[in-house]
Amino acid sequence: MNRWPARLTVAGPGNVRVRRVLAQALFLAAVAAAGAFVYANVTRNLQQLGIPLGFEFLRYPASFAIGETSIAYQPSDPYLRAFLAGLVNTLRVAGVGIVLATILGVVAGLARLSTNALVRMVASVYVEVVRNTPLLLQLFFWYGAVFLRLPPPDQALRLPGPVFLSNRGLVLPAPRPGPGLGAWLVVVLVGLAVGILLYRRLERMRVEQGRDTRPGLAAVVTAAAVAVAGWAILPAAPLVWSEPEMARFNFQGGVMLSPGFASLLIGLVVYTGAFIAEVVRGGVLAVPRGQWEAARALGLPPLLVLRLVVLPQALRVIVPPLTSQYLNLLKNSSLAIAVAYPDVLNVSSTVVNQTGRTLEMLVLVGLTYLSFSLLTALLMNVYNRAVRRGVS
Amino acid sequence: MTQRRRRAWIVAGLLLVALVLASCSGGDSSSTGSGGQTPGQQGGNGQSRLQVVLQRGKLICGVNGQLPGFSFLEPDGTMSGFDADFCRAIAAALFNDPNAVEFRPLSAQERFTAVQSGEVDVLMRNTTWTLGRDTANGMEFAPTTFYDGGAIMVPKDKGIDSLEDLNGATICVLSGTTNEMVLTDRMRSIGASYTPKTFEDADQLYATYEAGGCDAVTSDRSQLAGRRAKLKDPDAHVILDEILSKEPLGPAVKNNDSAWFDVVKWVVFATIQAEEFGIDSKNVDQFKNSDNPDIRRFLGVEGELGKSLGLSNDFAYRVIKHVGNYGEIYARNLGPGTELNLERGLNELWTRGGLLYSPPFR
Numbered sequence: 001m002n003r004w005p006a007r008l009t010v011a012g013p014g015n016v017r018v019r020r021v022l023a024q025a026l027f028l029a030a031v032a033a034a035g036a037f038v039y040a041n042v043t044r045n046l047q048q049l050g051i052p053l054g055f056e057f058l059r060y061p062a063s064f065a066i067g068e069t070s071i072a073y074q075p076s077d078p079y080l081r082a083f084l085a086g087l088v089n090t091l092r093v094a095g096v097g098i099v100l101a102t103i104l105g106v107v108a109g110l111a112r113l114s115t116n117a118l119v120r121m122v123a124s125v126y127v128e129v130v131r132n133t134p135l136l137l138q139l140f141f142w143y144g145a146v147f148l149r150l151p152p153p154d155q156a157l158r159l160p161g162p163v164f165l166s167n168r169g170l171v172l173p174a175p176r177p178g179p180g181l182g183a184w185l186v187v188v189l190v191g192l193a194v195g196i197l198l199y200r201r202l203e204r205m206r207v208e209q210g211r212d213t214r215p216g217l218a219a220v221v222t223a224a225a226v227a228v229a230g231w232a233i234l235p236a237a238p239l240v241w242s243e244p245e246m247a248r249f250n251f252q253g254g255v256m257l258s259p260g261f262a263s264l265l266i267g268l269v270v271y272t273g274a275f276i277a278e279v280v281r282g283g284v285l286a287v288p289r290g291q292w293e294a295a296r297a298l299g300l301p302p303l304l305v306l307r308l309v310v311l312p313q314a315l316r317v318i319v320p321p322l323t324s325q326y327l328n329l330l331k332n333s334s335l336a337i338a339v340a341y342p343d344v345l346n347v348s349s350t351v352v353n354q355t356g357r358t359l360e361m362l363v364l365v366g367l368t369y370l371s372f373s374l375l376t377a378l379l380m381n382v383y384n385r386a387v388r389r390g391v392s
Numbered sequence: 393m394t395q396r397r398r399r400a401w402i403v404a405g406l407l408l409v410a411l412v413l414a415s416c417s418g419g420d421s422s423s424t425g426s427g428g429q430t431p432g433q434q435g436g437n438g439q440s441r442l443q444v445v446l447q448r449g450k451l452i453c454g455v456n457g458q459l460p461g462f463s464f465l466e467p468d469g470t471m472s473g474f475d476a477d478f479c480r481a482i483a484a485a486l487f488n489d490p491n492a493v494e495f496r497p498l499s500a501q502e503r504f505t506a507v508q509s510g511e512v513d514v515l516m517r518n519t520t521w522t523l524g525r526d527t528a529n530g531m532e533f534a535p536t537t538f539y540d541g542g543a544i545m546v547p548k549d550k551g552i553d554s555l556e557d558l559n560g561a562t563i564c565v566l567s568g569t570t571n572e573m574v575l576t577d578r579m580r581s582i583g584a585s586y587t588p589k590t591f592e593d594a595d596q597l598y599a600t601y602e603a604g605g606c607d608a609v610t611s612d613r614s615q616l617a618g619r620r621a622k623l624k625d626p627d628a629h630v631i632l633d634e635i636l637s638k639e640p641l642g643p644a645v646k647n648n649d650s651a652w653f654d655v656v657k658w659v660v661f662a663t664i665q666a667e668e669f670g671i672d673s674k675n676v677d678q679f680k681n682s683d684n685p686d687i688r689r690f691l692g693v694e695g696e697l698g699k700s701l702g703l704s705n706d707f708a709y710r711v712i713k714h715v716g717n718y719g720e721i722y723a724r725n726l727g728p729g730t731e732l733n734l735e736r737g738l739n740e741l742w743t744r745g746g747l748l749y750s751p752p753f754r
Binding site for chain 1: 500501504505508524525527528529530558559560561562564567568569572573575576577579580586587588589590591592593596597599600603604605607646647648
């Protein structure tokens with residue numbers, strides 16, 4: 001131990017590496033000091049106000065109701081469960097939103113590169129208008145100008161299905177498990193097994209004999225046929241449809257997409273889709289023209305040029321900024337309270353107001369968004385690495 | 393190479409630990425020191441919010457801003473209403489100028505943090521006094537200025553007469569209010585189910601209600617009355633007689649600052665005591681010549697009551713002169729003839745069967 005101070009002077013300030021490490025250490029120390037100051041300040045002020053700190057309140061009964069939940073929740077459940085219900089709602093809107101925004105973005109991005117002037121123009125107007133107006137304003141538009149203007153439930157628009165559209169949302173018939181569900185699932189499993197065996201057999205034939213046996217198609221058709229036949233033959237119905245019916249105030253039964261959920265989903269998809277469109281367009285434009293020309297010179301039709309030559313190369317450019325768009329969508333879903341959708345932030349606000357635990361809930365919500373963002377980034381990075389490996 | 397590198401890291405690590413320790417102890421010493429010495433410290437032990445406000449020369453008052461009758465931004469840019477007038481009363485007591493107020497509109501969500509952090513001096517935002525808010529939220533509640541109750545508003549033509557009729561309904565409620573919890577409790581106790589729709593913004597909430605996005609809306613009776621007056625067709629909506637809860641509304645300040653808390657408290661009492669004495673903004677000057685020692689003390693003609701609060705002795709006179717007594721403030725903003733048209737009810741002097749009672753000015 002007493003040897004190294006001497007060594008330190010030998011290494012001295014002249015040593016570049018030591019100097020670098022020292023600089024970094026100083027920076028780290030500054031950050032740590034700032035953190036310590038904030039922490040000390042917060043605890044001091046809370047003490048002065050006599051506000052307690054801790055998470056045990058999460059076990060107490062929440063005693064407030066939540067409008068729509070995907071997991072079972074009652075007001076007598078603890079705050080933690082209310083928080084989880086909000087969390088699931090956030091994931092629901094963000095998950096569906098990311099899928100739909102990607103589809104919309106890719107279509108709009110390619111449309112902006114179309115040779116058809118009309119398609120190009122429509123896509124440009126969409127992207128420019130949506131990208132350059134605030135998301136909150138768009139949410140108010142979808143909620144206030146579209147969904148609230150629909151007729152009340154007793155005069156709901158009836159679409160085939162039966163699907164009902166009113167200012168309380170979109171109500172769809174929903175499948176509920178029937179008495180024959182177990183038996184039918186067995187049949188489906190058998191069908192899948194037969195399909196897989198068939199695929200293997202046909203694939204071997206294709207490789208050994210060089211015939212185009214279409215193994216994938218045959219396997220899927222067989223499995224589907226078994227499933228359909230099972231449905232028709234079984235005496236008890238595997239699934240029964242729960243159809244929405246008008247009660248005193250609103251529809252009962254079926255599955256309900258609330259105006260809040262619908263506005264938030266559409267708002268997020270349309271908004272993020274416009275950004276993704278730009279990302280896709282940039283990625284495609286980054287592929288050298290020579291690649292297009294070479295592919296076309298080989299006689300490939302335009303769609304195959306895109307699929308086999310351009311998109312694989314464009315993906316290298318697209319994926320990193322796409323990740324940040326996904327993260328934006330996830331974080332923007334916290335605007336839900338503007339349209340009365342009970343996402344994690346909305347529910348947490350209620351918890352804060354009932355318990356006064358602002359700091360604790362702030363930390364909890366912050367950590368939640370952080371971990372989901374990091375998880376999304378991680379998955380996208382794995383995908384990004386796969387894309388890069390695939391190309392090079 | 394690797395050995396030297398590791399050594400460099402050890403040095404860096406030790407330095408870091410040393411620095412963190414130093415900064416921690418530094419933080420501790422500043423925390424003990426700041427209590428008495430730091431002059432800029434707001435609400436610290438050494439300096440009351442009262443000094444901060446007096447030095448600033450104006451009062452920062454947290455209000456609703458969206459609630460007709462209580463605090464509502466008029467087209468000409470002034471803030472009108474019952475709560476706004478109590479802000480003015482405090483400003484009049486402090487500065488002899490009822491307009492030395494900066495109104496800061498706050499949402500139900502923001503209000504407690506705004507007080508805790510010192511962003512506003514006093515919260516005059518139709519806030520219900522509850523035990524939880526008094527303790528866990530770090531508030532201190534001045535005397536209730538308005539005794540309210542939770543209520544429900546429904547469209548008239550829906551045939552809804554009681555809470556039981558709302559089984560299965562969608563009910564709009566403002567996030568961060570006591571109403572949210574009260575509604576859940578009441579519906580649970582009668583075994584009725586309902587779907588809550590929780591909004592952060594009152595304007596958005598009532599727009600949804602008016603468009604039929606929910607079957608009913610719950611809030612304090614006074615708020616519903618104020619909002620109903622602003623609907624397109626007020627007569628198409630009715631506030632049910634059922635009283636869901638007690639909602640005593642009053643000013644709130646930050647915990648542990650009794651000098652400032654006393655000022656807010658006694659300004660409110662002054663408006664009540666003035667009405668009990670029969671003193672109003674028109675006759676207050678005549679009362680200055682009164683022989684009644686109670687009134688002379690109250691108006692600061694004799695004695696040093698104001699000074700003991702850290703104000704001028706005639707603070708009550710200033711309040712009455714500029715803003716009026718409780719009855720005047722009530723009649724101007726909420727009483728019969730106004731949009732809200734609310735009877736005094738519980739908000740009547742104790743001498744007339746109400747709950748308003750001021751401790752003696754002695």
